[in-house]
Amino acid sequence: MRRTSFKGTNCSVAATLEIVGEWWSLLVVREAFLGLRRFEQLQERLGIARNVLTTRLRTLVAHGVLERVPYQDRPPRFEYRLTDKGRALFPVIVSLMAWGDRWAVQCGPPLHLVDRETGKPVEPVLIDRRTGRAIELSGVRAVPGPGATPATRRFLRTREE
């Protein structure tokens, strides 16, 4: 089904998409954040083919985003729970949702995330923990990290010129 792989790409965005970038995968993760854990619930809510859902769940479990946990013995039944690695995708999901609310949906946001204390919709901003300032394209530049290949280093040098 997938035409190629991003493996070997020296890029954390590609590495992330290698795990969660297949069609449907991030929606499965989103449903997990909304509390859905069982195959039948996910299948019904997403309206996805059962074999596709099976494949996506298997990939997410293989990469440790979800874990498959028994909840019943007879007959044996399993549910899918977010791991710490999976829960760490929350900012990704919220960022995708915020962009869609602003730029992609026609009739206003289908749902709001509201702060449990204030009851007001959250307004997500990505800030730098060190400076407290919003992270904006104009305020940052890309430099090689410890995992940079020579090709990445060369590429970033051309970008600096």
Added chain:
Amino acid sequence: MRRTSFKGTNCSVAATLEIVGEWWSLLVVREAFLGLRRFEQLQERLGIARNVLTTRLRTLVAHGVLERVPYQDRPPRFEYRLTDKGRALFPVIVSLMAWGDRWAVQCGPPLHLVDRETGKPVEPVLIDRRTGRAIELSGVRAVPGPGATPATRRFLRTREE
């Protein structure tokens, strides 16, 4: 190539992925943030089939994420620039990258985004502009927004129980 569509799904994450969720699309956007604008540059750097890149660029232009701008008359040549809508994807890309840096790459981050003033790598945190606090799963709940369908309202009620 795509097996189905998320159109009709009452969800901003799905609406976003409908636009940028195809395999390769977010990597094209990422390269655009790194300053690449021309077909040949993108094709070389991503190592992607030319017909796939053509299709992805066409979709991104059709949705107003990129615009196709002439930069030369004879022969006519075009480049692809991020629009405001495209630049608004920066938090999505940074969130995907941060997750990959932490959870998906093997040998450390391939690149760091550093603050232009301090020269230090940024540490992205998603906060609520209203409260200044980090947005965490445990601190929010989902409620219907103005664009909620009856099915979404019913679904969210079952989640509250």
